Amino acid sequence: MSTMTPEQAAWFAQTFDRIVGNVAQALLGKDDQIRLAMTCMLADGHLLLEDAPGTGKTSLARAMAASVQGTNHRIQFTPDLLPSDVTGVTIYDQKSGRFDFHKGPIFANIVLADEINRASPKTQSALLEVMEEGQITVDGVTHAVGTPFMVIATQNPIEQAGTYKLPEAQLDRFLMKTSIGYPDLASTVEILAGSAVRDRSAALQPVITGQALVEMSALAAATHVDPAILEYVSRLAEESRQAADVHVGVSVRGALALVRCAKVWAAAHGRNYVLPDDVKDLLQPTWAHRLVLDPEAEFAGATAETTIARLLSDVSAPQERRTA
Known part of the structure; x- marks a missing residue:
């Protein structure tokens, strides 16, 4: 694949900003979070949002789907939710004399898995195949979910009663983890002033087609990454595995995730x-959720965020090595 040209990078940044601006009409005052979510989508990844209720998670999913002319489904995860409630089920049709597959809500461009940690591990695992391979297998038959495809999963960091913590293997499937947070004062006033409009995303017009978004994703993959940058990422990953506060560091999948996101991030900046x-x-958004901290260090106050800050200070960036 040839490297992206400066003209293509300029077009990419312009289109990226248009999509972000469109989504921002529904999610006021959260441009940074929208840019992260769009970066995640264009890097063919999935997003985990850890947030309190009522911060706009559903609005984000709907607005993103509307902006890229796509479909969106919301799945409310509960303890009694079955894997077939997510993926779909095969039903025998007496008239035709054959089994027909009835698609589940996972078949959409953007799927909001609300409060994913409330479902049983068996139901959570139903997402593993589709998040990694873009397909599901039901009764031995494989069904592709199509492109673009993105899962935006949420979990409530406050209420933990009756929840099932996501295992490390599933956390690693999420390209990024972030939070939306509450809007600032000016945005809150604007939201309250428009209280008559229950769903701001319903009025959004698409900025780009789903197929064009797939082409944007392929274009971002052609962003040039110097070997010195790749070595920098490798050193950071290696250092994360050797850090005193860390029990399990960043995997190769995590390092690849960072490079993929960095390509989109660079293109989004022209x-x-x-x-x-x-x-x-x-x-931080690509690695914090992948670090498994040592229990004693965590009890002493260590966090993934402080560990990542220490990684950045301990591992010199390429330009710092050149000037040394």
């Missing part, structure tokens, strides 16, 4: 090459 700052900007 560049056809990745800078060390792109890696630094994305390190």
Whole structure:
């Protein structure tokens, strides 16, 4: 694949900003979170939102789907939810004398898995195949969910009663983890002023087609990454595995996730090459949820965020090594 040209990078950044601006009409005052979510989508990844109720998670999913002319489904995860409630089920049709597959809500461009940690591990695992391979297998038959495809899963960080913690293997399937948070004062006032409009995303017009978004994703993959940047990411991953506070560090999948996101992030800023700052900007949302901290260190106050900050200070970026 040839490297993205400067003209293509400029077009990519312009289109990216248009999509972000469109989504921002439904999710006021959250441009940074929208940019992360769109970066995740264009990197062919999935997003985990850890947030309190009522912060706009559903609005984000609906607005993103509307902006890229796609479909969206919301699945409310509960303890009695079955895997077939997510993927779909095969039913025998007496008239035709054959089994017909009835698609579940996972068949959409953007799927909001609300409060994913409330479902049983068996139901949670129903998402593993589709998140990794873009397909599901029911009764031995494989069904593709199509493209673009993105899962936006949410979990409530406050109420943990009756929940099932996501295992590390499933957390690793999420390209990014972030939170939307509450809007600032000015945005809150604007939201309250428009209280008559229950769903701001319903009025959004598409900015780009789903097929064009797939082409944007392929274009971002052609962003140039210098070997020095790849070595920088490798050193950060290796250091994460050797950190005193960490029990399990970042896997190769995590390192690949960071590079994929950095390519999109660079293109979104109008560049056809990745800078060390792109890696630094994305390190926390792409790696914080992948680190398994040592229980004693965690009890003493260590967090994934402080560990990542220490990684950035301990591992010198490429330009710092050149000037040394």
